[in-house]
Amino acid sequence: MTRMVNCVKLKREAEGLAAPPYPGQMGVRIWQSISKEAWEMWIQTQTRLVNENRLNLADARARKYLAQQMETFLFEDGDVEAQGYVPPPQ
Structure with missing residues (x-):
């Protein structure tokens, strides 16, 4: 089933995630109120942020930055995008 x-991201009922996708309380919050579709949107955005900003995920500052961007993207309806990113033409 x-x-x-x-x-809260898509502002509608949608299929949820099977399990918390992130550790701790934030993971539970995401699992409870973010859909699978919205999580996939975040994963794509996160990938662009890592690649365009050349983030080193071994660096605690980079992980903290990504966590802040994730919260803004998922819960605050904020505009999160990599500096200089231009979407491919349709």
Whole structure:
């Protein structure tokens, strides 16, 4: 059976994640209120942030930055995008 959540990012009911995708309280918060679709959107954005900003994920500052960007993207409806990123033409 599909688990449904009221996704705060998409502002509608959608299929939820099977398990918390992130450690700790933030992971539980994401699992409870972020859909699978919105999480995939974040993963794509996170990949661009890491690549375009050349982040080293072994660096605690880079991980903290990504965590802040994730919270802004998922819960605050903030505009999060890599500096200088230009989407490919449709």
